């Protein structure tokens with residue numbers, strides 16, 4: 001390869017307003033420039049309400065910027081319709097949220113299978129084997145047939161990570177995945193993300209309020225009042 | 237389906253079906269209640285429809301076991317008022333003429349013509365007129381029916397209706413009804429003197445006694461051979477009735493009209509002669525249709541309201557699914573399917589309810605002698621129709637909630 005692969009995420013002048021056209025219109029993100037390279041593990045920090053989740057939702061194609069350009073793997077998404085966004089999201093991006101991540105009607109294994117199943121249309125042995133392998137990687141094989149709701153918070157979050165990795169995404173968006181966990185579980189989930197990042201080369205955006213965890217990332221960006229303030233890149 | 241019993245996902249079910257079934261299973265109470273509601277509605281419809289068609293079928297069977305589907309009769313004698321040059325009426329009061337036994341013109345060729353038409357089973361010529369039967373001091377007025385047994389018995393199976401003796405007729409034999417037999421105190425082998433209106437006399441031997449299931453008919457109706465009746469009623473070589481049966485009894489009126497058109501002889505179908513009954517049936521059918529419509533409507537509202545609640549309850553999970561790359565179309569189908577499945581499930585349960593009600597009706601609503609009031613036929617199509625209609629109703633009802641689910645903004649849904 002003569003040229004480097006395009007950045008996994010590239011934002012240029014991205015703005016986001018809510019309640020556009022209404023009296024309570026508010027701009028939450030004020031012109032964000034951001035680049036995330038392939039294989040980068042980046043912490044996102046910032047005070048509550050500064051716009052971290054809003055930023056992640058935009059990058060995850062769950063929401064659209066009000067202005068600015070957003071590319072995923074070199075593809076400019078501003079002109080995409082919902083179908084194309086959904087497709088790109090399903091194939092390239094994995095999500096881990098803070099709460100309520102699993103579908104309660106399904107078991108741990110079935111939750112991990114969900115994205116694969118939705119993509120393939122029908123269950124098959126390959127899908128089941130892949131889900132079982134992912135669940136094994138997060139150390140939950142003994143719990144694979146448990147209904148999701150019966151797992152502990154830490155276990156649920158590990159299932160969510162396994163599920164986010166099911167489609168082998170290039171980008172993992174984790175919005176305070178450890179915010180609700182005790183230190184031990186939080187460490188376990190973080191180590192898991194770190195390992196995935198290092199073994200699969202998955203780029204990770206990791207929102208956290210925990211400076212200790214943030215310091216273990218490749219770099220940190222800080223979001224304050226809807227703007228990225230100069231991050232101090234840390235290299236291991 | 238392994239889906240409801242074990243954690244294994246069925247390999248034959250597509251993604252949307254799996255999610256829809258799981259969501260329904262998870263919302264046990266809601267699912268059970270709405271299926272119960274749909275079942276009651278469907279059960280009532282199944283029961284009512286079966287009852288109505290049973291009633292109709294029973295009537296039709298009773299009517300048709302004793303008469304032909306179409307009858308051709310010679311034109312009635314009418315008197316027209318005298319007119320002067322077509323306008324002024326001269327003799328305004330017209331007396332109804334006396335009806336004599338008349339023959340159908342050219343009946344042989346007409347019968348042949350009808351036999352060659354499609355969908356015709358039997359054409360049977362007959363002569364009927366009134367006569368007097370004498371025995372000792374007693375006399376009774378009877379209706380003398382001359383028939384060709386081979387043909388007529390294919391229309392009215394007299395052998396099945398015989399109580400005593402046999403239905404075989406020779407030229408000096410006759411068959412009489414049970415009432416007449418007991419009135420006159422006669423039995424098989426006894427001789428009766430019959431006097432026709434024109435004074436012709438004949439002595440006939442009773443060959444058998446029948447029961448037509450109707451007191452009037454058992455008193456008045458008698459059967460002799462066609463030839464005997466022709467000579468007694470002064471109608472040598474002629475017939476006064478052509479009885480016709482057709483393959484599809486409900487096509488009788490259409491065929492009768494065609495016969496009238498092609499032969500010029502007035503043909504009346506059993507449908508025409510039982511018009512009142514069919515008017516009543518069609519009124520019933522209208523009511524039944526209206527009830528079906530309103531039941532379907534309430535089923536639709538019930539299913540829709542359950543799904544609206546379910547969409548709200550599941551909105552966060554819908555958001556998560558969307559974040560995983562599940563498309564709007566897939567979410568839409570998941571909820572449409574739930575509606576269809578609720579309709580189908582309700583219809584299955586309702587068909588069972590209706591079936592049980594019908595069995596109970598058969599055993600509980602009986603005549604004095606313990607036989608069912610009238611036999612109900614279990615029409616599998618009724619059940620198939622109920623299943624299809626209920627599923628479609630469920631699908632339609634699910635449309636608005638499903639659309640709402642598909643249009644949920646995943647960001648808002650996940651934030652909760």
Ligand SMILES: Nc1ncnc2c1ncn2[C@@H]1O[C@H](COP(=O)(O)OP(=O)(O)OP(=O)(O)O)[C@@H](O)[C@H]1O
Nearest residue numbers: 018019028046047048049050051052053054055648
């Ligand atoms: N759908 C919305 N409509 C209106 N305002 C919104 C919406 N979503 C977010 N906001 C506002 O945007 C701002 C940023 O919210 P966001 O959730 O991105 O913050 P955050 O940095 O993730 O905070 P936290 O650390 O508490 O999760 C907040 O003031 C919030 O009230």
Ligand SMILES: [Mg+2]
Nearest residue numbers: 052053054175
């Ligand atoms: Mg947040």
